[in-house]
Amino acid sequence: MTCAELRRYLSAYLDSELETTTSLAVNDHLERCDDCRERFDREERLERGIRDQLQATPANLAFWTTLDQVLAADEPRRVAPRRWVPVAAAAALLLAAFGGWALVAGGNDATSPGDARSDEMGLVVALRERASDMRREGSGTVNDYGPMDEPRARALVEQFLGPQSLLTVQPRPDAVTPHKLELVGGGTTYVGGVETPVLHYRCCSRDVCVFFVVPASMRHFPEALARLQSLGQLTCSPSPEGTVSIRRCPSTGNVIGVAGSPCAPGIGDALITR
Amino acid sequence: MNPSSADLRARHLAFSELLAPLRERLYRFAVNRMRDRSRAEDALQDAVLSAYRRFDSFEPGTDFRAWMYRYVLNTVLNYNRAHRRDRSVGVDPPMLDLHEHLRTTEAYDAVLADPDRFLQQCGDGVREAVLALRDVEQTVFLLRAVEGFTYREIAESTEMPIGTVMSHLARSRAKMRERLAGYAEESGYLRRSGS
Numbered sequence: 001m002t003c004a005e006l007r008r009y010l011s012a013y014l015d016s017e018l019e020t021t022t023s024l025a026v027n028d029h030l031e032r033c034d035d036c037r038e039r040f041d042r043e044e045r046l047e048r049g050i051r052d053q054l055q056a057t058p059a060n061l062a063f064w065t066t067l068d069q070v071l072a073a074d075e076p077r078r079v080a081p082r083r084w085v086p087v088a089a090a091a092a093l094l095l096a097a098f099g100g101w102a103l104v105a106g107g108n109d110a111t112s113p114g115d116a117r118s119d120e121m122g123l124v125v126a127l128r129e130r131a132s133d134m135r136r137e138g139s140g141t142v143n144d145y146g147p148m149d150e151p152r153a154r155a156l157v158e159q160f161l162g163p164q165s166l167l168t169v170q171p172r173p174d175a176v177t178p179h180k181l182e183l184v185g186g187g188t189t190y191v192g193g194v195e196t197p198v199l200h201y202r203c204c205s206r207d208v209c210v211f212f213v214v215p216a217s218m219r220h221f222p223e224a225l226a227r228l229q230s231l232g233q234l235t236c237s238p239s240p241e242g243t244v245s246i247r248r249c250p251s252t253g254n255v256i257g258v259a260g261s262p263c264a265p266g267i268g269d270a271l272i273t274r
Numbered sequence: 275m276n277p278s279s280a281d282l283r284a285r286h287l288a289f290s291e292l293l294a295p296l297r298e299r300l301y302r303f304a305v306n307r308m309r310d311r312s313r314a315e316d317a318l319q320d321a322v323l324s325a326y327r328r329f330d331s332f333e334p335g336t337d338f339r340a341w342m343y344r345y346v347l348n349t350v351l352n353y354n355r356a357h358r359r360d361r362s363v364g365v366d367p368p369m370l371d372l373h374e375h376l377r378t379t380e381a382y383d384a385v386l387a388d389p390d391r392f393l394q395q396c397g398d399g400v401r402e403a404v405l406a407l408r409d410v411e412q413t414v415f416l417l418r419a420v421e422g423f424t425y426r427e428i429a430e431s432t433e434m435p436i437g438t439v440m441s442h443l444a445r446s447r448a449k450m451r452e453r454l455a456g457y458a459e460e461s462g463y464l465r466r467s468g469s
Binding site for chain 2 (some may be wrong): 039042043045047049050055057060063068072
């Protein structure tokens with residue numbers, strides 16, 4: 001084997017991946033050639049040094065502790081494709097609410113208007129950023145979310161809330177201007193492993209609010225409720241902008257919320273209390 | 275029929291036991307593959323959850339490490355693709371002319387003259403050099419040089435033929451040499467080392 005041939009095999013030799021015959025030939029050459037042996041030793045030291053540097057990544061115990069909790073709370077299910085934009089606001093809101101984070105209007109939120117990223121990206125980023133925030137806080141985690149058509153959204157809400165008039169509610173008759181609320185779709189998110197419906201309403205042809213239901217059967221419900229009650233209202237930065245009203249349904253104990261800017265005051269309340 | 279609580283607990287236990295010895299490596303791999311640690315954690319969480327949800331598709335007795343890494347590799351790749359802002363990252367540099375090639379060789383010889391000293395002064399240079407590789411090259415390089423995978427194990431995890439793995443590995447090492455040599459030149463290490 002010549003020195004030039006040896007250089008060709010050096011990388012695989014360092015990796016102990018040469019077949020026996022070639023490996024023996026390399027061994028033989030290295031024993032006879034001081035230059036190549038010195039080169040090999042230095043390459044090996046460099047490779048080892050690179051490995052040591054890249055292996056020196058400090059472990060993050062908190063990350064695994066949180067992930068253990070997420071896994072323990074998770075249940076096998078189909079993962080829905082992620083593409084429905086308004087759900088992002090609600091899912092981010094849920095994350096914010098259950099992590100005790102208030103979203104600040106006009107902040108640099110990942111889904112704020114004018115963000116150049118695609119809608120899908122905004123959705124993913126919003127969720128990931130909130131999840132990161134929550135991990136840092138050591139709180140619960142929303143694991144997943146996905147699109148849902150209107151019938152499925154309605155069925156889920158009925159399942160959680162019972163056959164109420166929440167889905168057919170109209171704005172208060174005493175509102176100054178008549179407004180028409182329209183259920184245009186929905187999605188699901190998971191809080192503590194519980195599927196949580198998120199509905200998207202439109203008022204006067206504008207995306208005005210996201211309606212979400214947090215079932216009383218949810219694993220972390222007492223803590224979440226206490227937190228929500230202490231907050232009273234949140235300010236929501238992701239579109240639709242505006243305040244978030246949170247109420248507890250008297251008949252079931254479930255938490256019901258509306259995020260967004262109603263066209264007129266009271267629409268959110270009407271939706272909740274009717 | 276929905277699985278019972280006992281089934282879910284058993285499933286969780288089985289997955290956790292297989293995952294436990296890989297945790298440190300998976301975490302390190304994700305962090306090394308991405309510039310931002312919190313994004314790496316997000317990607318890793320996604321990957322682990324995805325794997326857990328599809329744990330039923332894992333065949334007991336087969337290589338869990340390769341199976342698990344597939345989820346991490348794909349998730350990290352998708353994250354990097356989706357979030358890539360610096361378009362220059364991962365783009366092959368233009369071919370070196372002869373003069374440049376000689377300079378690079380000279381600089382790399384200076385690096386090799388005392389690898390330990392160079393690496394001590396390199397700071398984040400190594401990590402930057404890895405991150406400047408193309409996605410597939412980063413993956414192959416890290417799995418081999420840092421995680422100690424064999425070529426066959428890399429092939430299984432990346433679902434590439436061994437020959438392709440070897441090509442990517444050779445290219446990634448050549449690029450690492452070039453970048454470390456470039457770093458030696460730009461940082462003044464070459465002058466200080468008297469080469």
